[in-house]
Amino acid sequence: MSFVTFSPLDITDTEFLQIRRLVYDLCGINLTDGKKELVKTRLGKRIRNGPFKSFQDYYQYVLSDESGQELVHMLDSITTNYTFFFREQGHFDYLRQNVLPELIRKRKMTERKLRFWSAACSSGEEPYSIAITILESIEQPYLWDISVLATDISTKVLKVAETGIYPASRLQNLTDSLTKKYFLKGEGAWKDYMKVKDELRKLVQFRRANLIEPFDPPQPFDCIFCRNVMIYFDKKTQRELIHRLYECLNEGGILLVGHSESLIGIEHPFKYVRPSVYRK
Numbered sequence: 295m296s297f298v299t300f301s302p303l304d305i306t307d308t309e310f311l312q313i314r315r316l317v318y319d320l321c322g323i324n325l326t327d328g329k330k331e332l333v334k335t336r337l338g339k340r341i342r343n344g345p346f347k348s349f350q351d352y353y354q355y356v357l358s359d360e361s362g363q364e365l366v367h368m369l370d371s372i373t374t375n376y377t378f379f380f381r382e383q384g385h386f387d388y389l390r391q392n393v394l395p396e397l398i399r400k401r402k403m404t405e406r407k408l409r410f411w412s413a414a415c416s417s418g419e420e421p422y423s424i425a426i427t428i429l430e431s432i433e434q435p436y437l438w439d440i441s442v443l444a445t446d447i448s449t450k451v452l453k454v455a456e457t458g459i460y461p462a463s464r465l466q467n468l469t470d471s472l473t474k475k476y477f478l479k480g481e482g483a484w485k486d487y488m489k490v491k492d493e494l495r496k497l498v499q500f501r502r503a504n505l506i507e508p509f510d511p512p513q514p515f516d517c518i519f520c521r522n523v524m525i526y527f528d529k530k531t532q533r534e535l536i537h538r539l540y541e542c543l544n545e546g547g548i549l550l551v552g553h554s555e556s557l558i559g560i561e562h563p564f565k566y567v568r569p570s571v572y573r574k
């Protein structure tokens with residue numbers, strides 16, 4: 295008896311180009327030539343686990359699937375959802391030291407309302423970190439109308455985000471006191487997990503939204519986190535997105551992009567504040 299390892303499913307240049315065009319048209323993600331191996335490995339796994347013979351076969355299925363379900367699975371396989379609580383801590387320090395004190399001072403006298411948006415929120419660690427920072431910055435949060443809208447294109451990550459349940463190991467960046475204040479500890483089979491408490495959960499509204507499509511915000515935002523997603527887009531898509539984000543902000547509103555992202559080389563109307571921070 296002999297055993298052999300599965301050989302990876304091969305992808306032809308034409309198949310790669312078809313998938314690349316589809317992904318670009320649907321979500322703006324620019325799969326450069328270097329991403330061929332990534333597509334081959336990640337999508338190949340899905341194809342092998344399904345009733346498909348080849349990438350071509352799979353591509354035709356995605357196009358003909360009227361439910362749009364397989365398309366979501368395809369994007370889930372290709373996109374990177376990597377995130378963690380208080381990722382790029384500098385932004386949360388900036389929120390606590392600059393953005394929130396100014397907003398609280400201004401709004402105290404008028405409408406006690408705060409509107410934040412975590413665009414491309416992945417599994418929810420980012421919007422929950424924003425909500426924790428807000429709650430920690432306000433003296434009587436129950437007197438305020440606070441909302442953090444959290445959107446992503448992937449329904450898979452949004453499901454995780456909505457449950458608010460995370461392996462305890464993922465909360466390493468939180469102090470013990472913040473963990474106790476905002477999370478419940480699992481018991482029995484859930485002993486290695488933590489769940490976001492209702493007081494935090496209710497501040498965050500999750501919704502599916504594609505950043506390359508027009509977005510009509512319920513109300514203008516005071517601050518938008520659009521981090522670690524623009525890197526997947528080409529310059530044209532980035533430019534269009536930045537202009538749409540601008541329109542979604544209040545006057546003086548703040549845009550935060552990922553630490554390794556910047557608006558350099560993109561024509562835009564924002565004022566530069568510091569690396570990865572922009573003001574309307």
Ligand SMILES: C[S@@+](CC[C@H](N)C(=O)[O-])C[C@H]1O[C@@H](n2cnc3c(N)ncnc32)[C@H](O)[C@@H]1O
Binds near residue numbers: 321374381417505523
């Ligand atoms: C690397 S994660 C970033 C998560 C979080 N913002 C952070 O910085 O930790 C990128 C996220 O962008 C989402 N994404 C990719 N293309 C998108 C699009 N066109 N519209 C909305 N979300 C998108 C992916 O599903 C993924 O969850």
